Amino acid sequence: MKFTLRKKDLQTKARTGTLFTDHGEIQTPIFMPVGTAATVKAVHQRELKEDIKAQIILGNTYHLYLRPGLDILEKAGGLHKFNGWERPILTDSGGYQVFSLSGTRKIKEEGVTFKSHIDGSKHEFTPENVMDIQRTIGADIIMAFDECTPYPCEYGYARNSMEMTHRWLTRCIDRFDSTEGKYGYRQTFFPIVQGSVYKDLRKQSAEFIAAQGREGNAIGGLSVGEPAEMMYEMTELVTDILPADKPRYLMGVGTPANILECIALGVDMFDCVMPTRNARNGMLFTSEGIINIRNEKWKDDFSPIDPAIGNYASTFYSKAYLRHLTVSKEILAAQIASIHNLAFYLWLVGQAREHIQAGDFAVWKDQMVKKVSTRL
Numbered sequence: 001m002k003f004t005l006r007k008k009d010l011q012t013k014a015r016t017g018t019l020f021t022d023h024g025e026i027q028t029p030i031f032m033p034v035g036t037a038a039t040v041k042a043v044h045q046r047e048l049k050e051d052i053k054a055q056i057i058l059g060n061t062y063h064l065y066l067r068p069g070l071d072i073l074e075k076a077g078g079l080h081k082f083n084g085w086e087r088p089i090l091t092d093s094g095g096y097q098v099f100s101l102s103g104t105r106k107i108k109e110e111g112v113t114f115k116s117h118i119d120g121s122k123h124e125f126t127p128e129n130v131m132d133i134q135r136t137i138g139a140d141i142i143m144a145f146d147e148c149t150p151y152p153c154e155y156g157y158a159r160n161s162m163e164m165t166h167r168w169l170t171r172c173i174d175r176f177d178s179t180e181g182k183y184g185y186r187q188t189f190f191p192i193v194q195g196s197v198y199k200d201l202r203k204q205s206a207e208f209i210a211a212q213g214r215e216g217n218a219i220g221g222l223s224v225g226e227p228a229e230m231m232y233e234m235t236e237l238v239t240d241i242l243p244a245d246k247p248r249y250l251m252g253v254g255t256p257a258n259i260l261e262c263i264a265l266g267v268d269m270f271d272c273v274m275p276t277r278n279a280r281n282g283m284l285f286t287s288e289g290i291i292n293i294r295n296e297k298w299k300d301d302f303s304p305i306d307p308a309i310g311n312y313a314s315t316f317y318s319k320a321y322l323r324h325l326t327v328s329k330e331i332l333a334a335q336i337a338s339i340h341n342l343a344f345y346l347w348l349v350g351q352a353r354e355h356i357q358a359g360d361f362a363v364w365k366d367q368m369v370k371k372v373s374t375r376l
């Protein structure tokens, strides 16, 4: 999968680029809406494309494997055919979900056994079968099966967890490189850096991942409760080691401010459930700051949600109307807020791309970090 760098910022490690997949191009830096179970919750595929201008979305191996299941997905001709999203898709490998979702899991060298959060049925994920599962789902970019090391944890645990992730990585690569895609288009594999918040482990893991020479590299084990300063310190250390000519994907990040700071640290791809999950309880991200739309103060504010970001929902509907829908628990509230928050995230990374191109990203970023973090 080709990745061409366009412009490198002079004051920071920010850069713009283009990622070429068989389902279309991705302009980076990019935010990837999370579509866990074959849907970005409350949003139509047409809205994702036309209003939000999403370029790539995520799916989750753990959820899709359990429901609708591989049989249905294969009969459909893969996830793109099943949900009608014909642009790029990335699937996370289940590592994080198995560790965070099904409390009943056992980690062994062979893999992880767990109970379905849906019906309690027993399953096992191994590096090998997770590659086969992601081949069947058919995402354009598939992730290594890793252990997302919990935070906080002792140095010894972090080291053992990282070393197991590295052994699992070798098994993932052996399996991926000896199998083909099932639907006639190419799939790409990204390894994932671990090492928790220990600088020597992070360095060791980044070097091991870089040495695999894959077409893109991910940074895992962050956005798991550590302080933002620690996230930035680990990200900076790892992006100094990961090859500059390959896309860098920081998993599960983050708030608008986190994303801007990490673009400056050389990250190209981001995903987070925050814009969609927080939308459903009335937390709106806007170009002027953060709004809790349930707050009384918006009751008679008939101004548009956020006309600056230029999409239908954010311009057509007022704050007062969205507050009414939210407090009334109307279904339309989740739809409007989800489209708006995702359109804001895509607008923000689009603005970052423009300012990197214009050469004034550093100054713009510092101003924008303050603005997007303001509580309105």
Ligand SMILES: Nc1nc2cc3nc(NCCc4ccc(CCO)cc4)[nH]c3cc2c(=O)[nH]1
Pocket: 092, 093, 094, 095, 096, 143, 144, 146, 147, 148, 149, 192, 219, 220, 221, 222, 223, 224, 251, 252, 253, 272, 273, 274, 277, 278
């Ligand atoms: N395979 C793999 N996947 C990951 C996904 C992650 N997702 C995160 N963080 C998400 C944190 C997160 C969770 C929920 C919310 C909603 C709040 O309202 C926001 C952020 N960190 C992550 C780390 C890994 C990782 O090492 N390996």
